[in-house]
Amino acid sequence: MNEKADxxxxxxxxxxVSSGNAGALxxxxxxxxxxxQGRRAWLDVLFRLQSFVGLLVVFVAAIAFSPxxxxxxxxxxxxxxxxxxRAVSVIGIIAIGMTFVILIGGIDLSVGAVMGLxxxxxxxxxxNSDYGIFATVGVILxxxxxxxxxxxxxxxxxxxxAFIVTLAGLQIARGLARMWSGGQGIPIAxxxxxxxxxxxxxxxxxxxxxxxxxxxxxxxxxxxAIGIFVLHKTKFARHVYAIGxxxxxxxxxxxxxxxxxxxxYAIAGLLSALAGIVFAGQLNQGSPNAGIGYELNAIxxxxxxxxxxxxxxxxxxxxxxxxxxxxxxxxxxALNNIDANIQLLTTxxxxxxxxxxxxxxxxx
Amino acid sequence: MVTRSGKFAxxxxxxxxxxxxxxxxxxxxxxxxxxxxxxxxxxxxxxxMSQANVAEPYREVMDSDIEKAAAEVPQFEVVFADAAQxxxxxxxxxxxxxxxxxxxxxxxxxxxxxxxxxxxxxxxxGVPVIVLDRKVEGNDxxxxxxxxxxxxxxxxxxxxxNDLLPDGGNVAELQGLPGSTPAQERADGFxxxxxxxxxxxxxxxxVGNWLREEGQSQFDAILQANEDIDVVYAHNDPMxxxxxxxxxxxxxxxxxxxxxxxxxxxxxxxxxxxMDGRLSATFVYPTGGQEAIDTAADILVDCKTNVPKEQIxxxxxxxxxxxxxxxxxxxx
Numbered sequence: 001m002n003e004k005a006d007x008x009x010x011x012x013x014x015x016x017v018s019s020g021n022a023g024a025l026x027x028x029x030x031x032x033x034x035x036x037q038g039r040r041a042w043l044d045v046l047f048r049l050q051s052f053v054g055l056l057v058v059f060v061a062a063i064a065f066s067p068x069x070x071x072x073x074x075x076x077x078x079x080x081x082x083x084x085x086r087a088v089s090v091i092g093i094i095a096i097g098m099t100f101v102i103l104i105g106g107i108d109l110s111v112g113a114v115m116g117l118x119x120x121x122x123x124x125x126x127x128n129s130d131y132g133i134f135a136t137v138g139v140i141l142x143x144x145x146x147x148x149x150x151x152x153x154x155x156x157x158x159x160x161x162a163f164i165v166t167l168a169g170l171q172i173a174r175g176l177a178r179m180w181s182g183g184q185g186i187p188i189a190x191x192x193x194x195x196x197x198x199x200x201x202x203x204x205x206x207x208x209x210x211x212x213x214x215x216x217x218x219x220x221x222x223x224x225a226i227g228i229f230v231l232h233k234t235k236f237a238r239h240v241y242a243i244g245x246x247x248x249x250x251x252x253x254x255x256x257x258x259x260x261x262x263x264x265y266a267i268a269g270l271l272s273a274l275a276g277i278v279f280a281g282q283l284n285q286g287s288p289n290a291g292i293g294y295e296l297n298a299i300x301x302x303x304x305x306x307x308x309x310x311x312x313x314x315x316x317x318x319x320x321x322x323x324x325x326x327x328x329x330x331x332x333x334a335l336n337n338i339d340a341n342i343q344l345l346t347t348x349x350x351x352x353x354x355x356x357x358x359x360x361x362x363x364x
Numbered sequence: 365m366v367t368r369s370g371k372f373a374x375x376x377x378x379x380x381x382x383x384x385x386x387x388x389x390x391x392x393x394x395x396x397x398x399x400x401x402x403x404x405x406x407x408x409x410x411x412x413m414s415q416a417n418v419a420e421p422y423r424e425v426m427d428s429d430i431e432k433a434a435a436e437v438p439q440f441e442v443v444f445a446d447a448a449q450x451x452x453x454x455x456x457x458x459x460x461x462x463x464x465x466x467x468x469x470x471x472x473x474x475x476x477x478x479x480x481x482x483x484x485x486x487x488x489x490g491v492p493v494i495v496l497d498r499k500v501e502g503n504d505x506x507x508x509x510x511x512x513x514x515x516x517x518x519x520x521x522x523x524x525x526n527d528l529l530p531d532g533g534n535v536a537e538l539q540g541l542p543g544s545t546p547a548q549e550r551a552d553g554f555x556x557x558x559x560x561x562x563x564x565x566x567x568x569x570x571v572g573n574w575l576r577e578e579g580q581s582q583f584d585a586i587l588q589a590n591e592d593i594d595v596v597y598a599h600n601d602p603m604x605x606x607x608x609x610x611x612x613x614x615x616x617x618x619x620x621x622x623x624x625x626x627x628x629x630x631x632x633x634x635x636x637x638x639m640d641g642r643l644s645a646t647f648v649y650p651t652g653g654q655e656a657i658d659t660a661a662d663i664l665v666d667c668k669t670n671v672p673k674e675q676i677x678x679x680x681x682x683x684x685x686x687x688x689x690x691x692x693x694x695x696x
Contacts, residue, residue, distance in 0.1 A: 067464065069464075069465055074463050074464060074465075077463055079462075079463065080459075080460075080463045083456065083459040083460070083463065087452070087455075087456045087459075090452065182543070183543060184543055185475055185477070187476070187477035187501075188477065205481055279452065282452075282455075283451050283452060283455070283477070283478035284477045284478055284480065284481060285451070285475065285477040285478045287451070287475070287478075290451075292450075330456075331456075331460065334445065334456070334457065334460040335460055335463060335464060337443040337444070337445075337464075340418075340445065340446040340448065
């Protein structure tokens, strides 16, 4: 009995040391003991930029190994670059929300299912219920926000691990999506009149600026910009890093831990819902099976981007780099007609490399 | 410290390069100049085949049919992509094909609505498009090739009415996923097929969702509730096999006839099951792979401009008489 109690007492202290250290590398806020000097500092920079080094390497390799037609590098074709960014937009938007969750040391397994629920709901409201665009978007975003917030609230108020709560959330969101649509995908057709979606919603599958820039990519960029701003400039972000670094210390120093946690899960739900709206618009369909497994792709992007699963350390910029890295990798493999199974394999290897780098970073 | 970490940084770099290097093994293109244009028998043509989900045996067979047929046309090189049942992935697959400047697109869409836009983009860029098995919306494709589930269901019904139960009898039906078009059409067609024989009655309907295990558990229950079943009609072979397993464990397999649909020429498929005596009959649901390559050759090599917009393929009845022969022919 005594020993057990001792262990419990010890744990936070150990966590304080290790994650406090990790936090110091990426956030300037509560870092103790000043800037690392010389060699260390150089290494820190390298590690902080690991996702960019990786992105750069993959980008250069993509150019090198891209098939060519009449001397033109197919990978660099503006349409191809636009395709890559569009293809990562949905995962990217989800992954930005996931970054906040993982920064507090949490996890959200429900994001793919919430995305599916939002995609289904968007189509159902536009087509079956004849809501306008603004009402649809408003209702769906609210559903995502509330769904996330409720998960965060259950997790914090009942002290249940986020892993379990969001695993349950995944099932519930999928079930709701299937109920909403009767298990079927709802095709979105455009026009004026009953059971048709307003033409404006088709903007999501169009390309602007000489027909080159996909609208989902613009939404991704906008969300990314807001995410970067929030994580660099706000008190909320400092609270997020503090909780991830050491929850107990954060609580003792007056951080409203429960409120911040609920807010973080609400953000993840909100962004998943936004991704679902984009997904529905871009594919002209809301399907309850949309987004199966996307939570894992989002986590992969976050981890490759250098965010620690232990919390307290990481950036939105890294996550964006991670998502783009995966997108470019898949694109150049596909352009070379590499088997889809090998694409899975390479994604796995890249994740291992990224996490290996993190582990080294903690030890130096 | 520096050397160790330096090594790891290098490791990341090399890792990335190795990954990309593994990508460069493939042929990068055929160098034909005109997109989708016919340059006759002297040209070389790159064909992109976008598959919805190779994990389904039927689609795996479709891909290998295309591969086999294309091997007979020296001007063709076919590259394959698998969307793993993800509409978004399939859109990207087609976009990547367009980036590679394919001369012709073959696509078996995962679902119609999400793939319609990208297919019509390809078509409007001048790439001929052959759509297999499942349709897209609208008219922006060159040719659709597929089976007719209603006709197949009808053929199954007629086989039961004329050959298995000419004097009438009781049928149990195992249906595919409710709401899916093939399940609906295979059910409706069957009813039309047996309509000519008043003695035949469908006394039990179960939903097996296309799956062997659900076919088994559904038929377990049907056997419990019904003493006098003569024929089991399953909407696909795996469910028929599941029903056979259920009947076998109830020691009633010998009293029943089992028929299925699909007749895939693979070891776990329906033709083998007929050869082994578990199923009495199965009906071929054609993949259209051979016909797709034939059509592609019409368009690209023979410069035909009048390929039919819709090619509906006939089914074939497989019984113990022709099963071994068909299996051998299809597997080469």
